[in-house]
Structure formats: structure tokens, C-alpha cells
Amino acid sequence: MARTSDIEKAAEVLRAGGLVALPTETVYGLGADAEDPAAVARIFQVKGRPPSHPLIVHIGGAEHLDDWVQDVPATARLLAEHFWPGPLTLVLRRGHRVPLEATGGLETVAVRVPDHPVALALLSSFGGGVTAPSANRFGSVSPTTADHVRTELGDAVDFVLDGGPCEVGVESTIVDATGKIPSILRPGGVTREDLEAVLGYPIAVPSTSRVRVPGQHPSHYAPRARVVLVEPEKVVAEAELAQELGHQVGVFLPPFLADAPVKAHAVLAVPASTAAYARELYGFLRELDERGCDLIVASLPAEEGLGLAIANRLRRAAGPRPTV
Ligand code: TXA
Ligand code: MG
Numbered sequence: 532m533a534r535t536s537d538i539e540k541a542a543e544v545l546r547a548g549g550l551v552a553l554p555t556e557t558v559y560g561l562g563a564d565a566e567d568p569a570a571v572a573r574i575f576q577v578k579g580r581p582p583s584h585p586l587i588v589h590i591g592g593a594e595h596l597d598d599w600v601q602d603v604p605a606t607a608r609l610l611a612e613h614f615w616p617g618p619l620t621l622v623l624r625r626g627h628r629v630p631l632e633a634t635g636g637l638e639t640v641a642v643r644v645p646d647h648p649v650a651l652a653l654l655s656s657f658g659g660g661v662t663a664p665s666a667n668r669f670g671s672v673s674p675t676t677a678d679h680v681r682t683e684l685g686d687a688v689d690f691v692l693d694g695g696p697c698e699v700g701v702e703s704t705i706v707d708a709t710g711k712i713p714s715i716l717r718p719g720g721v722t723r724e725d726l727e728a729v730l731g732y733p734i735a736v737p738s739t740s741r742v743r744v745p746g747q748h749p750s751h752y753a754p755r756a757r758v759v760l761v762e763p764e765k766v767v768a769e770a771e772l773a774q775e776l777g778h779q780v781g782v783f784l785p786p787f788l789a790d791a792p793v794k795a796h797a798v799l800a801v802p803a804s805t806a807a808y809a810r811e812l813y814g815f816l817r818e819l820d821e822r823g824c825d826l827i828v829a830s831l832p833a834e835e836g837l838g839l840a841i842a843n844r845l846r847r848a849a850g851p852r853p854t855v
Contacts, residue, residue: 533649533692542656544690545570550577552666552680553653554694555645557618557702557720558673558813559680560589560663561688562653565599568632571662577687580669585635586662587620587703588642591654599626599642599660606730607708613729616646618703618720633662643703649694665702670751672813672848675700679817700810701840706734718840720809736839750850754816756781756824758849763787763830770795770828781819783829797822801829805837812841816848 533541533554541551548570551562561578563570565588575582588599593611596603600623607621620643629640642660645651654661665673666680666688674680677693704719706726715723715736726734761769763785771794774780780795786803799815802808819827831845832838 533652533694535652537692538649538652538656541653541690541692542658545653545657545659545661549689550574550687551653551661552674552677552684552688552691553650553661553663554647554677554692554697555589555650555663556647556697557645557699558675558697559666559677560587560645560650560661561666561680561684562589562661562663564657565633565660565662566628566630568630571630571632574662574664577684578664578667578669580664582632583635585637585639585641586633586664588629588633588640588660588662589645589650589654590642590660591651592616592644595660596642597626599629600624600640601626604708604711606711606713609729610706610708610713610726611644614721614725615644616651617644618646618699619643619726620703620705620719621708622705622716623708628660639709641705647694647698649692653692670753672752672754672816673702675810675813679813696810696814698810700812700814701837701844704840718843720837720840722836723839724836750852751847752813752816752844753848753850753852754820754827756816756820756827757852758816758827758829758845760829760831760845760849766828766830767791767793773826773828778826779824781822781824781827783815783827785830795828796824801832805832805841808832809837809841812844 593615602624625640675697699720702719704721705717706713770780770782774795781797782795831842834842
């Protein structure tokens with residue numbers, strides 16, 4: 532776990548234009564000084580992410596919001612007050628402190644206050660905003676432990692702050708809050724139901740958005756193994772058939788089948804609670820890759836509460852891959 536001296540060291544690295552991997556409650560981020568275009572450019576280089584894809588600026592508290600954005604609608608303030616610190620990202624009009632390098636050239640910027648003591652201590656010690664995408668290579672599974680980051684990015688990161696395993700496990704919910712009526716651009720750690728309870732009206736989850744959201748590419752959040760989604764009742768039969776055909780099959784066994792014997796290479800029992808499932812999801816995908824699976828058979832949870840974000844990530848993981 533990170534100590535005070537680690538946090539000071541990390542703040543120094545940021546000030547010197549370096550990259551710091553930092554824990555948040557959702558996933559680990561790959562952070563740089565938001566106001567340093569050269570440091571921001573290095574994030575894209577290390578991730579292998581196209582420079583047109585915008586980043587999230589992490590700030591230390593809702594009271595700093597107006598330093599980074601302009602024209603904040605009342606609904607956005609309401610959401611910030613209610614959910615920050617927490618897994619909610621608000622897309623708002625870009626303020627002058629945010630370089631276009633961080634927004635992929637957009638006149639809007641995504642901002643959030645992470646709910647993690649180590650991230651908050653770093654933001655407080657550093658004093659500025661930290662742009663941070665998830666600390667994984669473009670298109671692959673987000674890291675939920677410091678070890679995941681070290682394995683995936685190694686020496687490309689100047690300093691890794693270890694804050695233990697992430698509590699939420701899936702990324703933040705991204706809300707377009709530029710207009711009067713907000714909409715969800717990416718489902719995540721704050722549920723649609725939670726947002727609607729605060730707003731007092733239903734909120735849309737558009738399937739495609741005009742803005743570029745790399746998390747919305749067909750194949751994203753993907754392990755090496757191919758992911759196949761089937762009805763929950765068909766998971767076992769599908770897995771056993773593929774195993775018989777010579778695949779090394781990894782199985783996400785739905786909770787209602789918890790003790791069922793399955794003839795497959797690796798079987799992971801999906802937790803019954805969606806909070807636990809969200810926390811384990813990316814670790815499960817990584818584990819099945821590590822155990823040598825070439826095919827993963829899973830089913831979608833009910834798309835309510837955190838199930839909406841889990842189903843979104845599983846669909847992306849199963850999406851068509853770019854041919855190389
Ligand atoms: O939980 C999280 O959100 C994590 C932690 C580290 O905070 N971060 C994260 O960042 O998931 P990243 O870069 O992997 O995903 C951020 C998403 C991208 O899909 C990006 O396109 C979208 O936010 N985004 C950023 N700025 C935007 C903008 N101005 N308009 C629309 N979408 C934006
Ligand atoms: Mg990401």
C-alpha cells in the first residue's frame with residue numbers, strides 16, 4: 532500500500548512531466564499533469580491510443596470544478612454534489628486550463644473526482660488536475676490491481692502507486708452533462724437507477740454517440756481469448772462442445788449453476804451479487820488468459836443496476852476484433 536512518501540514521490544513525478552499509475556475506486560489510471568501537453572502526449576504513446584480519443588481529468592474535489600470547465604448547467608452541479616467523490620464522470624464545456632491534447636481536440640472535457648484515499652491524497656499533494664485513462668494498452672482489459680499495471684505496462688510508467696485492489700472494478704459512468712437533460716455515454720460504477728433517483732426523471736443510454744468514445748468501439752475491454760456470449764442455460768453445453776472440439780475453454784459459470792460440473796479447461800463461478808461480479812470481472816478475464824484459455828464462454832447478467840455496465844463490457848469484449 533502506498534505511504535505518504537510514495538504519494539509525495541508520485542506528485543514529484545507528475546510535476547516533472549512523468550507518468551504515474553494511480554489507484555481509483557473503479558480501475559487503475561495512467562496519470563499525467565493535465566496541463567502539460569508533452570506528458571499528456573506520452574500517455575497516448577504508452578497506451579497505443581489514437582490521439583483523437585479524449586481523456587478524463589481527475590480533480591481533488593467538486594469545489595475545483597470551475598477551474599477546469601465553463602458553463603456548468605444546474606443538473607451537472609446537482610450530479611457532482613451528489614456523486615463526487617465517486618465513479619461518475621461528467622462531460623462539460625472545456626475550460627482554458629485544459630489543453631486540446633487532453634480532449635482529443637474536443638471543446639468538451641470529461642471530469643471526475645475519484646473516491647479513493649490514495650488518489651485523493653495524490654491530487655491534494657500535486658495540486659493540479661491529473662489526466663488519466665485506464666492504465667492498460669488500448670483495447671485491452673482495464674487493470675484493477677497494481678500488479679496488473681506492472682505486468683501490462685512495466686517500465687513505460689515512471690511510478691506505480693499501489694492502493695490495493697479496486698473496490699468497484701468497472702470504469703466510471705460517463706454522463707454528457709453539457710445540456711439541460713443529461714445522457715449516459717458509458718454505463719459504469721454509478722447506476723442509471725441512482726442517477727434517475729437524483730434527477731427525478733428517466734435518463735437515456737444512447738447506443739451510439741456522436742462523440743468519440745473508444746470504450747464504445749465494438750472490440751474493447753477484450754482479453755486475448757475470444758469471448759462468446761450465450762444464454763445462461765446454454766453456457767455448460769456450449770463450453771463442453773467447444774472443449775471437445777479442441778479449444779481450451781474458460782467458463783463464466785452463472786450463479787444459478789454454481790456447483791455444476793463442467794468439462795472445460797477453467798471454470799470461474801460468477802458471484803451472485805453484481806457488485807462482487809463487477810469487482811471480479813476484469814480479474815476473471817485476465818485469469819483465463821493467464822491459464823491459457825483461447826475461448827471464454829459467458830452469459831450476460833440482467834441489465835439493471837451494475838448489471839448494465841457488466842453487460843456492456845462483456846459485449847465489447849465479445850465484439851468483432853480488428854483484423855491485423
Ligand atoms: O473509471 C474511469 O473512468 C477510469 C479511471 C482511471 O478514472 N478511467 C477511464 O478512462 O476509464 P478511459 O480513458 O479508459 O475512458 C474514458 C472515456 C473514454 O471512452 C473517452 O472517450 C471518454 O471517456 N471521454 C473523455 N472525454 C470525453 C469527451 N469530452 N466527450 C465524450 N467522451 C469523453
Ligand atoms: Mg479504458
